[in-house]
Amino acid sequence: MKKITFTLLLVAAGLGTVAGQEDSVMMEKIYSKSFESGQAYENLRYLTKTIGNRIAGSAKAEEAVNWSKSLMESLPFDQVYLQAVDVPYWHRGATEEAYILPTNEPLQVLALGGSIGTGKAGLTAEVIEVELLSELRQHGDAVRGKIVFVNKPWDESLVETGVAYGLNSSQRSRGPAEAAKLGAVAYLFRSLSSSTTDDFPHTGGTRYVAGIDSIPAIAIAAVSAQKLSAALKKDPKTTVFLKNESAWKGLVHTHNVIAEWKGTEKPDEIITIGGHIDSWDVGEGAHDNGTGVMGTLDAIRTLMELGYKPKRTIRLVFYMNEENGVQGAMKYGEAAKAKSEKIVAAIESDAGGFAPRGFDIKSSATAVSWIQQHWKPLFEQKFWVSRFLQGSPGVDSGVWGAHFPNTVMFNFRPDPHRYFDIHHTAKDVFEAVDRRELQSGVAALASLLYLLDQQVDQITK
Amino acid sequence: MKKITFTLLLVAAGLGTVAGQEDSVMMEKIYSKSFESGQAYENLRYLTKTIGNRIAGSAKAEEAVNWSKSLMESLPFDQVYLQAVDVPYWHRGATEEAYILPTNEPLQVLALGGSIGTGKAGLTAEVIEVELLSELRQHGDAVRGKIVFVNKPWDESLVETGVAYGLNSSQRSRGPAEAAKLGAVAYLFRSLSSSTTDDFPHTGGTRYVAGIDSIPAIAIAAVSAQKLSAALKKDPKTTVFLKNESAWKGLVHTHNVIAEWKGTEKPDEIITIGGHIDSWDVGEGAHDNGTGVMGTLDAIRTLMELGYKPKRTIRLVFYMNEENGVQGAMKYGEAAKAKSEKIVAAIESDAGGFAPRGFDIKSSATAVSWIQQHWKPLFEQKFWVSRFLQGSPGVDSGVWGAHFPNTVMFNFRPDPHRYFDIHHTAKDVFEAVDRRELQSGVAALASLLYLLDQQVDQITK
Numbered sequence: 001m002k003k004i005t006f007t008l009l010l011v012a013a014g015l016g017t018v019a020g021q022e023d024s025v026m027m028e029k030i031y032s033k034s035f036e037s038g039q040a041y042e043n044l045r046y047l048t049k050t051i052g053n054r055i056a057g058s059a060k061a062e063e064a065v066n067w068s069k070s071l072m073e074s075l076p077f078d079q080v081y082l083q084a085v086d087v088p089y090w091h092r093g094a095t096e097e098a099y100i101l102p103t104n105e106p107l108q109v110l111a112l113g114g115s116i117g118t119g120k121a122g123l124t125a126e127v128i129e130v131e132l133l134s135e136l137r138q139h140g141d142a143v144r145g146k147i148v149f150v151n152k153p154w155d156e157s158l159v160e161t162g163v164a165y166g167l168n169s170s171q172r173s174r175g176p177a178e179a180a181k182l183g184a185v186a187y188l189f190r191s192l193s194s195s196t197t198d199d200f201p202h203t204g205g206t207r208y209v210a211g212i213d214s215i216p217a218i219a220i221a222a223v224s225a226q227k228l229s230a231a232l233k234k235d236p237k238t239t240v241f242l243k244n245e246s247a248w249k250g251l252v253h254t255h256n257v258i259a260e261w262k263g264t265e266k267p268d269e270i271i272t273i274g275g276h277i278d279s280w281d282v283g284e285g286a287h288d289n290g291t292g293v294m295g296t297l298d299a300i301r302t303l304m305e306l307g308y309k310p311k312r313t314i315r316l317v318f319y320m321n322e323e324n325g326v327q328g329a330m331k332y333g334e335a336a337k338a339k340s341e342k343i344v345a346a347i348e349s350d351a352g353g354f355a356p357r358g359f360d361i362k363s364s365a366t367a368v369s370w371i372q373q374h375w376k377p378l379f380e381q382k383f384w385v386s387r388f389l390q391g392s393p394g395v396d397s398g399v400w401g402a403h404f405p406n407t408v409m410f411n412f413r414p415d416p417h418r419y420f421d422i423h424h425t426a427k428d429v430f431e432a433v434d435r436r437e438l439q440s441g442v443a444a445l446a447s448l449l450y451l452l453d454q455q456v457d458q459i460t461k
Numbered sequence: 462m463k464k465i466t467f468t469l470l471l472v473a474a475g476l477g478t479v480a481g482q483e484d485s486v487m488m489e490k491i492y493s494k495s496f497e498s499g500q501a502y503e504n505l506r507y508l509t510k511t512i513g514n515r516i517a518g519s520a521k522a523e524e525a526v527n528w529s530k531s532l533m534e535s536l537p538f539d540q541v542y543l544q545a546v547d548v549p550y551w552h553r554g555a556t557e558e559a560y561i562l563p564t565n566e567p568l569q570v571l572a573l574g575g576s577i578g579t580g581k582a583g584l585t586a587e588v589i590e591v592e593l594l595s596e597l598r599q600h601g602d603a604v605r606g607k608i609v610f611v612n613k614p615w616d617e618s619l620v621e622t623g624v625a626y627g628l629n630s631s632q633r634s635r636g637p638a639e640a641a642k643l644g645a646v647a648y649l650f651r652s653l654s655s656s657t658t659d660d661f662p663h664t665g666g667t668r669y670v671a672g673i674d675s676i677p678a679i680a681i682a683a684v685s686a687q688k689l690s691a692a693l694k695k696d697p698k699t700t701v702f703l704k705n706e707s708a709w710k711g712l713v714h715t716h717n718v719i720a721e722w723k724g725t726e727k728p729d730e731i732i733t734i735g736g737h738i739d740s741w742d743v744g745e746g747a748h749d750n751g752t753g754v755m756g757t758l759d760a761i762r763t764l765m766e767l768g769y770k771p772k773r774t775i776r777l778v779f780y781m782n783e784e785n786g787v788q789g790a791m792k793y794g795e796a797a798k799a800k801s802e803k804i805v806a807a808i809e810s811d812a813g814g815f816a817p818r819g820f821d822i823k824s825s826a827t828a829v830s831w832i833q834q835h836w837k838p839l840f841e842q843k844f845w846v847s848r849f850l851q852g853s854p855g856v857d858s859g860v861w862g863a864h865f866p867n868t869v870m871f872n873f874r875p876d877p878h879r880y881f882d883i884h885h886t887a888k889d890v891f892e893a894v895d896r897r898e899l900q901s902g903v904a905a906l907a908s909l910l911y912l913l914d915q916q917v918d919q920i921t922k
Binding site for chain 2 (some may be wrong): 440
């Protein structure tokens with residue numbers, strides 16, 4: 001009985017059909033080409049080593065925009081253009097310091113994106129430690145004049161580190177306003193890090209709420225957080241000195257970078273693929289998100305090198321400022337909506353360049369089931385890509401997708417084990433990327449792009 | 462219709478049953494424990510950093526044996542013992558050098574395990590380059606007095622790097638004897654490396670054939686191989702100087718390390734789990750195979766920490782000399798056969814400590830199908846472990862399994878992308894291992910061990 005079931009599954013999976021065999025042959029070509037002559041890794045080297053990190057609004061971000069445009073222009077796209085977008089530019093400033101007093105023991109910190117500065121003199125205050133923001137209100141007036149220190153450890157138990165990140169990340173964004181409302185003078189937030197044993201602080205976006213006084217909002221590394229917590233247990237009156245000079249610098253005129261490869265049969269049907277070109281201002285923005293932009297570009301380049309002619313229009317988008325405002329994705333969505341474009345599918349890569357594991361899919365359960373039956377078998381055994389599950393789109397697609405509720409969206413999922421160890425830190429550098437893992441992801445992206453171009457009507461009908 | 466299919470699959474998978482839910486709860490505990498308090502990573506640090514590499518027969522290998530025994534004795538095993546085994550000890554010697562003449566351009570080389578030396582003066586000879594050993598015979602007498610240089614590039618197109626390794630590895634083992642038979646003076650073998658852009662030579666075992674003169678057998682790094690090939694294209698009369706001082710040092714008395722955790726219900730049914738404790742004599746033997754021994758030990762320790770009581774006897778085996786003779790596995794098999802033991806299942810870990818992907822299974826197709834239906838769903842979505850395919854056992858299990866043809870064998874499969882970049886090189890060090898990836902593998906191993914202990918009769922009946 002088991003053998004019969006297996007045979008039935010193979011037939012259902014389309015591997016027994018001529019079309020399934022053609023797809024399989026095409027994917028072998030894609031994988032060979034990507035491993036043998038893929039350029040994502042060398043392009044990533046340039047983006048990270050020559051340009052470096054590139055926070056939206058900075059000169060480096062604009063350098064990345066212009067270099068990306070020239071890279072796209074070197075390929076046989078039908079059209080390459082910049083899409084103007086204004087972003088608020090936040091600058092970290094020269095100094096970031098934190099010490100436990102009176103021992104002067106240093107704490108490793110990084111201001112959160114959007115934080116105001118402490119002023120040149122810095123500030124010194126007692127510390128109130130909580131694990132959850134909800135505990136703050138119970139402390140009432142005791143919060144006034146203090147540094148709020150949210151010290152919630154990472155949930156280590158989950159293989160899916162993205163879920164662990166999600167469990168704590170709202171405290172990063174909501175925290176400064178909630179602390180300020182109760183009269184706190186600064187917000188110290190334990191880094192969202194899957195490593196509990198290193199002392200690298202992780203930055204990330206936060207936000208203030210209009211009408212509530214802004215306070216400095218600063219990430220503290222895991223080991224430093226444990227150190228501070230121990231000092232507070234010993235002496236609850238322990239004070240901390242904080243100094244940072246970050247500030248908003250106003251609006252800067254910048255761009256999304258877009259390239260189009262026109263469809264030969266249904267040019268009005270658009271498949272959007274891409275990721276964000278900006279990064280945080282520490283490390284080199286390698287896994288977040290150099291691999292995403294250089295990977296999606298190389299997926300298209302691989303199909304071009306194979307002489308492929310797309311049926312539908314494939315549009316590559318490098319979004320500006322995913323990290324600190326999402327203005328690029330908003331602009332992309334507004335422009336596409338104004339033209340009433342028919343975006344039939346979207347792929348986003350913004351979860352690192354580790355070994356590819358699959359795609360989260362924003363679509364009906366019926367469509368996901370169809371994909372599991374027809375496409376998963378093409379990827380699973382030979383190429384080690386096997387996750388095709390209903391899930392959320394990437395951040396940028398999710399934002400512009402508000403205008404396109406029927407677009408089927410794929411969120412590329414590389415292996416999740418290492419991502420949140422280096423995410424938003426000085427450790428996110430070119431050397432943390434493995435060439436074979438990256439090019440394997442390029443091949444997975446190119447394969448999905450090919451299958452969507454050929455058969456997207458099967459999951460949108 | 463698709464929804465019905467999905468429900469049926471869930472029911473078939475046992476997730477709807479009470480037993481399936483119990484297994485699922487147990488696996489959550491295993492994963493939490495492994496990530497939160499796993500000790501594989503810190504034990505690996507000791508093995509690699511304090512002991513270091515440990516070729517069979519060396520003092521370091523015996524130090525690893527004794528330390529492993531004391532580590533096992535610190536846990537509540539019922540019995541810990543050494544199993545005596547004699548291994549031939551091969552020593553690399555102090556000097557390994559290679560130059561292109563007359564330019565004196567250095568080539569990065571490592572003698573292959575088992576190679577004889579060139580003598581103190583070294584040797585200089587012309588070079589005959591081929592891609593395949595089969596081409597050698599066509600050259601006939603031209604081989605005499607020359608260095609045979611086998612320069613077959615790695616097949617980059619495969620995600621499954623183990624297959625690419627297998628495509629070329631027989632030329633490493635058969636090459637020296639075939640070259641010597643035709644009168645060659647040395648054998649220079651392009652390293653089995655998935656990286657084409659680095660200059661790290663990869664060692665590995667080779668063998669001579671009785672009755673044919675032995676010649677020095679040396680691995681050359683990928684970039685050096687390309688350099689030498691270019692020099693030969695420019696001038697086919699180019700000569701190479703080679704010097705190495707390696708030699709066999711006779712038999713050394715050493716040990717397998719074994720620990721037993723006695724079954725409470727069926728103590729005579731044994732599940733063997735483990736990997737090889739020896740390594741090559743370069744790097745630190747981290748992924749090959751420090752992660753395998755420290756990982757399988759920690760899988761058992763995790764179950765112990767959870768208060769688990771096994772139904773069957775779980776036997777941990779650290780095999781001696783997988784790399785250069787497999788004597789440990791032979792001894793284990795002979796001893797088990799002599800006692801007519803009932804080894805119902807075996808797990809081996811010898812493919813690195815990268816993110817776990819699944820297990821290759823040596824068993825009937827029916828058993829694999831049962832595992833895919835009942836166990837795979839427990840691993841797949843939550844823990845990202847999804848490969849349960851019929852395949853080969855590990856090297857050690859394969860050797861002793863000759864005496865136990867009915868034992869179901871599981872070969873642990875971590876992600877294959879990075880392994881053959883560092884395999885058998887100076888790059889195989891502790892820093893190449895990620896703690897979360899390693900402990901995720903420990904949890905996968907512990908989960909499989911638990912399922913086998915509970916339900917092995919389902920796949921052996």
